[in-house]
Amino acid sequence: MRAVHELGYVPNGAARNLVTRRTDTLAVVVCDPPQGVVSDDPLFSTVVRAISRELETAGKRLVLMLAESDQSRTRVEQYIAGGHVDGALLIALHGTDPLPAALVRQHLPVVSFNRTNAPDIPYVALDNAGGAATAVHHLLERGRRRIAAITGPLELYEARERLDGYRQAMRDTGRRSIVALGDFTRISGAEAMRQLLEDEPQLDAVFASNDLMAIGALRVLHQAGRRVPEDVAVVGFDDIEAASYTSPSLTSVRSPMADQATAAVHLLLGLIDGGPTDPVIMPNELVIREST
Amino acid sequence: MRAVHELGYVPNGAARNLVTRRTDTLAVVVCDPPQGVVSDDPLFSTVVRAISRELETAGKRLVLMLAESDQSRTRVEQYIAGGHVDGALLIALHGTDPLPAALVRQHLPVVSFNRTNAPDIPYVALDNAGGAATAVHHLLERGRRRIAAITGPLELYEARERLDGYRQAMRDTGRRSIVALGDFTRISGAEAMRQLLEDEPQLDAVFASNDLMAIGALRVLHQAGRRVPEDVAVVGFDDIEAASYTSPSLTSVRSPMADQATAAVHLLLGLIDGGPTDPVIMPNELVIREST
DNA sequence: CTGAAAGCGCTTACAG
DNA sequence: CTGAAAGCGCTTACAG
Numbered sequence: 001m002r003a004v005h006e007l008g009y010v011p012n013g014a015a016r017n018l019v020t021r022r023t024d025t026l027a028v029v030v031c032d033p034p035q036g037v038v039s040d041d042p043l044f045s046t047v048v049r050a051i052s053r054e055l056e057t058a059g060k061r062l063v064l065m066l067a068e069s070d071q072s073r074t075r076v077e078q079y080i081a082g083g084h085v086d087g088a089l090l091i092a093l094h095g096t097d098p099l100p101a102a103l104v105r106q107h108l109p110v111v112s113f114n115r116t117n118a119p120d121i122p123y124v125a126l127d128n129a130g131g132a133a134t135a136v137h138h139l140l141e142r143g144r145r146r147i148a149a150i151t152g153p154l155e156l157y158e159a160r161e162r163l164d165g166y167r168q169a170m171r172d173t174g175r176r177s178i179v180a181l182g183d184f185t186r187i188s189g190a191e192a193m194r195q196l197l198e199d200e201p202q203l204d205a206v207f208a209s210n211d212l213m214a215i216g217a218l219r220v221l222h223q224a225g226r227r228v229p230e231d232v233a234v235v236g237f238d239d240i241e242a243a244s245y246t247s248p249s250l251t252s253v254r255s256p257m258a259d260q261a262t263a264a265v266h267l268l269l270g271l272i273d274g275g276p277t278d279p280v281i282m283p284n285e286l287v288i289r290e291s292t
Numbered sequence: 293m294r295a296v297h298e299l300g301y302v303p304n305g306a307a308r309n310l311v312t313r314r315t316d317t318l319a320v321v322v323c324d325p326p327q328g329v330v331s332d333d334p335l336f337s338t339v340v341r342a343i344s345r346e347l348e349t350a351g352k353r354l355v356l357m358l359a360e361s362d363q364s365r366t367r368v369e370q371y372i373a374g375g376h377v378d379g380a381l382l383i384a385l386h387g388t389d390p391l392p393a394a395l396v397r398q399h400l401p402v403v404s405f406n407r408t409n410a411p412d413i414p415y416v417a418l419d420n421a422g423g424a425a426t427a428v429h430h431l432l433e434r435g436r437r438r439i440a441a442i443t444g445p446l447e448l449y450e451a452r453e454r455l456d457g458y459r460q461a462m463r464d465t466g467r468r469s470i471v472a473l474g475d476f477t478r479i480s481g482a483e484a485m486r487q488l489l490e491d492e493p494q495l496d497a498v499f500a501s502n503d504l505m506a507i508g509a510l511r512v513l514h515q516a517g518r519r520v521p522e523d524v525a526v527v528g529f530d531d532i533e534a535a536s537y538t539s540p541s542l543t544s545v546r547s548p549m550a551d552q553a554t555a556a557v558h559l560l561l562g563l564i565d566g567g568p569t570d571p572v573i574m575p576n577e578l579v580i581r582e583s584t
Numbered sequence: 585c586t587g588a589a590a591g592c593g594c595t596t597a598c599a600g
Numbered sequence: 601c602t603g604a605a606a607g608c609g610c611t612t613a614c615a616g
Contacts, residue, residue, distance in 0.1 A: 010370060014307075045337045056357075061357075063353055063356075065353070084306075186537065245478065247511075
């Protein structure tokens with residue numbers, strides 16, 4: 001050991017990997033297309049940092065890969081087939097993505113950061129429907145009666161679940177759903193808000209399926225001369241940092257992204273060790289600010 | 293080749309790495325401490341994605357490592373000493389960080405995403421001083437005379453350079469500098485703005501060294517009943533997405549982070565191939581919006 | 585030009 | 601318990 005210290009010896013990683021057939025490296029695959037919604041999200045860096053910290057604690061390394069195109073998807077598959085990683089964590093998976101099934105076929109432990117269409121992939125998800133219902137009930141408590149919703153892109157489970165939660169809560173309280181389509185971008189939120197004002201000028205509340213769209217909606221409401229929250233109350237989803245510095249500041253359903261990331265890492269590490277594969281659902285909470 | 297296809301053969305990566313002594317893998321080391329400013333920055337995801345794309349194009353892999361503490365710094369050093377990577381790209385380096393020197397001592401090709409105290413490390417940097425000067429001249433053209441600055445944390449080169457650019461521009465036009473210290477967070481921008489209003493109630497413009505602080509300053513100005521831009525003009529730096537949806541929207545010096553990331557990757561790949569190591573300075577441009 | 589051998593630097597069963 | 605040998609799956613000089 002003295003010699004080790006004196007000579008600064010460090011074991012060669014490739015040689016060790018070769019013989020042990022372990023790499024202590026996990027892939028984080030961001031499946032979002034280039035113009036995709038999730039990885040441009042303000043929460044992306046939170047998620048990546050939380051994953052990185054958790055893997056470091058476990059003594060593992062993180063290889064970050066984008067799967068933005070068919071070509072890069074192939075690269076990911078080949079890299080993983082090359083035995084470079086012990087497992088993979090998929091982020092921002094669209095419902096129709098062929099990648100998860102391909103990885104499972106290679107017998108690689110795979111976990112998804114959200115619900116997917118591949119039934120045998122363990123995942124960690126937010127309680128999207130519950131969060132949306134919480135938002136609706138909060139608006140009802142505030143005395144709102146005509147509550148519209150702006151959806152995310154419906155090919156994403158999160159977007160569908162948030163819409164379902166809104167719909168269910170409206171139905172349960174005997175109300176009619178008022179829905180405009182968005183795609184999780186601020187611009188789409190603004191456009192959806194414009195459309196809602198035209199179609200349903202009597203509305204007195206809006207539930208936006210994420211904060212970026214809520215911010216777009218706030219802007220349009222301001223331009224249209226509607227006061228928030230006096231005339232129209234607005235609730236967002238995710239509680240990104242910007243939610244606290246819009247004017248008025250935005251009530252939002254907080255997505256515990258860092259906790260979700262940590263849970264996903266644990267699920268993956270457990271899976272590699274042959275542990276259970278039950279999905280994990282993260283709770284969320286409503287953060288009430290000036291907009292409601 | 294038919295057999296390769298039929299059997300789905302893929303070369304074993306570890307065996308190949310062992311014999312070739314190349315890994316085709318580069319480390320991206322985020323040197324920011326846990327509460328650090330840079331990696332919580334909205335631009336972090338932009339940078340990471342741009343690097344990832346560029347490495348993918350070059351057929352390289354990306355290992356993401358955090359160096360948030362002495363312990364994790366040691367881990368980074370050991371990992372790199374283990375020969376797992378062909379080079380390293382350092383992000384968010386503080387002036388006093390011992391990591392770059394340690395890596396250079398291991399004869400690893402290293403490039404920094406900003407200027408550092410290690411003289412022999414090639415880097416890519418923004419024209420921070422030039423950007424700050426542009427902001428000041430823009431404010432002067434708008435007829436502003438008492439222009440204050442809010443600085444970033446001065447242990448960061450970016451922050452010092454932006455301050456220097458402001459100071460120089462003020463001096464060149466025979467004006468007195470008015471400076472309040474911040475640390476690149478929104479909160480610190482708000483605090484600095486409060487202090488400025490107290491110390492220099494006559495000020496008619498503020499140059500904030502980044503957008504987050506400018507957003508904090510906008511809020512305080514609003515609370516203090518100062519109209520922007522009528523009473524006080526505000527310029528930020530970085531042009532993060534939020535700059536376009538504050539009210540009023542924020543004039544800002546755009547930092548071309550994606551281009552900077554691409555340039556840093558090229559510099560590193562060139563360095564590995566024995567290419568030149570000249571620093572690269574990225575130009576920036578002023579994006580004029582409602583706040584000036 | 586083709587094919588067998590040596591060797592990269594480890595770990596792990598196995599012999600002494 | 602210690603120490604030498606085999607082998608992980610490649611690449612690359614080298615012999616035929």
